[in-house]
Amino acid sequence: MEEHRRFSCMTVKEHDIYELKEKMKSMAKSSSTEIIMNDESSPTQRKSGIFSRMKKKLAMNSSLSSVQSSSSIGSGIDALGASPFENYLDLSSDSSSEEEDCHVTENPDGHVNAIFTFDNDSYLRANLVKIFGCEGKQKGCFKDATDVQSLGRGKCIVTDMINGRISTFNREGRPKIIRCSWVLKEPWATAVISENKIAVTSRKDKNVSIISMHGDVLFSFGSNFFQCPCGVAVDKIGRFIVSDVLSNDVSVFSPEGKWLFNLGDPLSPIQQFKSPRYVHININGDIIVSDSGNHCVKVFNEHGNFKFSFGQFGRQEGAFKSPYGVTSDGEGNIIVADHYNDRVALFSSKGEFLRNLVSAEDGLLHPQGVGLSSDMHLFVTHGKMKATEVIVYSFNDNHNEVS
DSSP states (O other): HHHHHHHHSSHHHHHHHHHHHHHHHHHHHHSSSOOOSSTTTOHHHHHOTTTHHHHHHHHHSHHHHHHHHOOHHHHHHHHTOTTTTTOOOOOOOTTTTTOOOOOOOOOOOTSSSOOOOOBBBBOOOOOEEEEEEEBBSSOOBBBBBEEEEEEEEEEEEEETTTEEEEEEEEETOEEEOOOOOOOOOSSEEEEEEEETTTEEEETTTTTTEEEETTEEEEEEETTTTOOOOOHHHHHESSSSEEETOOOTEEEETTSSOOEEEEESTOOOOOOOOOOOEEEETTOOOEEEEEEGTTTTEEEEEEOOEEEEEEBSSSSSOOSSEEEEEEOOOOOOOEEEEEGTTTTEEEETTOOOOOEEEEGGGGTTOOOOOEEOTTTSSEEEEEEEESSSSSEEEOOSSTOOOOO
């Protein structure tokens, strides 16, 4: 109520906005990057319609305590109509002594324990929890957020291809860039191998690198093999499954990076790939591939034998227009980012369409990477032209908390 009375006076409001703008100008001058904060310049704020209304609703539903604990600049931004979660930029340098190190707490076998359940044909709807990131080069922003993986406790790891970096975000959306000991060139996707160790594909270097969460390169493989590696997954015995969007292959490698075999029978049209993008291992050990060029999803068992394919080109439910990111829940149900249909769809472990989890009506635009946490929070990278934001939805009753 005090905040409301404070800004009900036009003179005070004008003074506060002027003071905020002056502080922003001062910050911009002292920084080597441009700070995108206002309605006029932010690509995020220029979006209209349902998505804009969803953000305003998110701001209105944020707890009073979070508003009271925000800084004076943050309060000024809230007064201008922006969400307290939105575009959270930390322009300070990375610190190795942060309170929360991004250790992996999810099961590294390729699945989580979250389960989508149905009760008398009713289902918890998606609740918008938070949005972070915006278009830009500065820390916490994205040029093309191609992939996202949940790290547990509300944390995630995001791959930004154009900015050439991998960042971890805590539950509040505060970023921490993984400073690699070599120049990271056009990273596409990551996969969690074990605690504090991940695999990352590089479109420019045409290889897969195994790095620590501190950025140390342990080893790389595939430099003379790949044409354009994109998706990567790690199964329970440590094998790497990598998709190549140009060679139209999905290959399996040993834990040491030695090629073992390719998925699919080249003599079988239904098993052939066309621009395969993302891969995922579900709880059953099945290998799930988004076959973007064929507008379908293909499923293979752990031995590389073809099981089934589902989806076809179209707008109708269960169809795809270039599927991108794939993940699954604790029962093997498959979640697919339907890129050009602006939706994320849920399928059974047998490929039967169940429902659309989120769509353009929920503020989704061209989803790319998807990740699911054990407490039913869905992380999605999305954006109008390129993915420039991470949007988080909840499918449990306690949707205001990400744990």
